[in-house]
Amino acid sequence: MIDTFPCDDKDWLVAFLYDELDDAARRQVEDHLRICGACAAEVESLRGVRRELSGWASPDAALGFELRPTEAVSTHAEVVRPARWWSRPAMPAWARAAAAVLVAAAGLGLANLQIRYGAEGLVVTTGWMPAAEVVRPAVSPAAASEEWQSALAALESSLRQEIEAGRQPTARPTTGPGARELDLRRMTDLIEQSERRQQRELAVRLAQFNRDLEVQRRTDLVRINQGMGQFEGRAGAEIQRQRQMIDYIMRVSAPPPR
Amino acid sequence: MAWTDEELVARTVAGDADSFNQLVKRWERPIFALAYRIIGRHEDARDVCQETFLRAFRALPGFKGQAKFSSWLYRITLNLCRDWIRRRKRTPVVAAPEGIDIIELAAEQGPVESIEELVARRRLSEAVADAMQRLPEEQRTAIILKEYHGLTFQEIADLQACPLSTVKTRLYQGLSVLRRDLEALGKTPRPRAERAS
Numbered sequence: 123m124i125d126t127f128p129c130d131d132k133d134w135l136v137a138f139l140y141d142e143l144d145d146a147a148r149r150q151v152e153d154h155l156r157i158c159g160a161c162a163a164e165v166e167s168l169r170g171v172r173r174e175l176s177g178w179a180s181p182d183a184a185l186g187f188e189l190r191p192t193e194a195v196s197t198h199a200e201v202v203r204p205a206r207w208w209s210r211p212a213m214p215a216w217a218r219a220a221a222a223v224l225v226a227a228a229g230l231g232l233a234n235l236q237i238r239y240g241a242e243g244l245v246v247t248t249g250w251m252p253a254a255e256v257v258r259p260a261v262s263p264a265a266a267s268e269e270w271q272s273a274l275a276a277l278e279s280s281l282r283q284e285i286e287a288g289r290q291p292t293a294r295p296t297t298g299p300g301a302r303e304l305d306l307r308r309m310t311d312l313i314e315q316s317e318r319r320q321q322r323e324l325a326v327r328l329a330q331f332n333r334d335l336e337v338q339r340r341t342d343l344v345r346i347n348q349g350m351g352q353f354e355g356r357a358g359a360e361i362q363r364q365r366q367m368i369d370y371i372m373r374v375s376a377p378p379p380r
Numbered sequence: 381m382a383w384t385d386e387e388l389v390a391r392t393v394a395g396d397a398d399s400f401n402q403l404v405k406r407w408e409r410p411i412f413a414l415a416y417r418i419i420g421r422h423e424d425a426r427d428v429c430q431e432t433f434l435r436a437f438r439a440l441p442g443f444k445g446q447a448k449f450s451s452w453l454y455r456i457t458l459n460l461c462r463d464w465i466r467r468r469k470r471t472p473v474v475a476a477p478e479g480i481d482i483i484e485l486a487a488e489q490g491p492v493e494s495i496e497e498l499v500a501r502r503r504l505s506e507a508v509a510d511a512m513q514r515l516p517e518e519q520r521t522a523i524i525l526k527e528y529h530g531l532t533f534q535e536i537a538d539l540q541a542c543p544l545s546t547v548k549t550r551l552y553q554g555l556s557v558l559r560r561d562l563e564a565l566g567k568t569p570r571p572r573a574e575r576a577s
Contacts, residue, residue: 132552133545140526140551142533171559175527178508180413181422187408187433189400 129161139168385449393441400440404433407450410529411457417524418461420513428460435460447538454529455539458521465517511561519554522547 137143138151155162383391383402391399411432416425435456443452512520518540525531525539536547 133548136548136552136555137533139555140533167559168555171555171562172527174504174508174562175523175558178417178505178512180416180528183412183416183422183426185408185412185426185429187404187430189397189404189433189437 129158135161135165135168139165139172386445389440389443389445389449392437400437403449407453408433410450411453413528414454414457414524415461417509417512417528418458418517418521419464420509424464428457428464431460432457451531451535451539454525454531458539461521462517507562507565508558511558511565514561515554515557518542519550519557522550523554523558526551 134143134147134151138148141148143151155165383399385403385406388399388403392403408429412425412429415428415432416422419425419428432453436453439456443449447455512523515523522536522540525536526533531539533544533547537544540547540550
């Protein structure tokens with residue numbers, strides 16, 4: 123059989139590859155491929171490339187475009203993509219202002235802001251803890267001395283009364299089973315109070331520890347993310363540089379055109 | 381009963397906007413896929429897709445049916461892609477811009493495909509995309525239109541405004557370069573004759 127196909131003419135090969143030959147031409151190509159190993163190998167390798175190409179899928183994008191004419195059907199229309207949460211239409215200014223006021227009010231409410239104006243002047247406090255005692259305005263030295271002396275006299279009188287009372291015999295039994303039982307109950311109460319206090323302290327400490335641990339965990343995660351981002355950026359730049367270098371080497375190492 | 385493209389076009393021109401939305405629904409995915417494969421960027425491909433339909437709608441009264449509606453849409457898309465590439469003034473690099481997200485992979489894992497298989501498939505896809513992006517634009521477009529949209533040589537020639545033989549040459553040269561690149565990555569077997577020599 124006489125082979126009529128020039129092997130360096132690739133039009134027929136491409137047409138055969140994509141099945142765009144009529145029956146007669148296809149049979150002729152098939153006959154040629156049976157006797158020409160090089161062409162058969164080339165067809166086979168290009169089929170392999172096509173198989174690889176079939177694995178290149180485009181991403182599964184959420185499209186859902188829609189035409190919204192601005193009038194009845196006319197050329198004035200817009201094709202809109204489905205809205206996303208970060209690309210909602212902008213809010214009007216009044217709505218933004220109202221939202222800002224609401225947020226500020228909520229923030230102030232949470233902070234328990236209190237503003238008072240009185241004898242002690244303007245006092246602004248925040249938070250739910252009791253407000254710090256206001257330092258009163260200074261009084262005159264003479265008045266201070268008088269106040270101090272009267273307080274001292276009251277304290278002296280109080281101490282004297284207590285000492286006198288201690289000298290009097292008490293009605294409370296100091297010996298015997300009744301006194302022991304009373305002491306025992308008191309001791310038990312003290313121990314129970316102490317245990318409850320310790321439990322409360324332990325619970326508070328544990329909660330604080332958990333909070334600190336969570337804060338530390340979040341901080342570490344942010345740091346790791348930042349580190350990974352920097353690393354990815356550096357790796358991407360390095361890959362790009364390597365690729366450019368390979369391209370350059372391939373270009374300079376290619377044989378010069380004849 | 382489903383309307384043909386041409387019937388929907390006629391109904392749109394007559395004032396039925398819903399008919400155009402049916403055309404959009406029918407063609408948005410192929411148009412997006414074409415734009416994505418040519419320019420290699422997800423968000424930009426969405427923009428091109430959106431702009432394609434807007435331009436098509438505006439120009440619809442001038443569409444006389446001398447070509448298929450799909451070919452006409454493809455032409456608009458290719459022009460927009462060409463504009464985009466000119467604006468970029470450099471060959472876009474697709475190279476898996478989103479990278480491999482293991483969570484996403486796990487989420488899309490099918491019942492029969494393991495994570496390893498999925499990663500291998502994704503890497504192969506990236507290798508192909510990368511090799512495609514290195515091709516000259518005309519060869520890349522010809523291959524995309526042929527491989528992924530099933531256009532005939534003649535339709536591609538019409539879209540690229542070149543002779544039929546040029547389309548075949550572009551396809552052959554493009555496939556040959558891809559073969560070389562993929563062989564270098566060990567993705568496709570060498571021809572038997574080459575291996576024997």
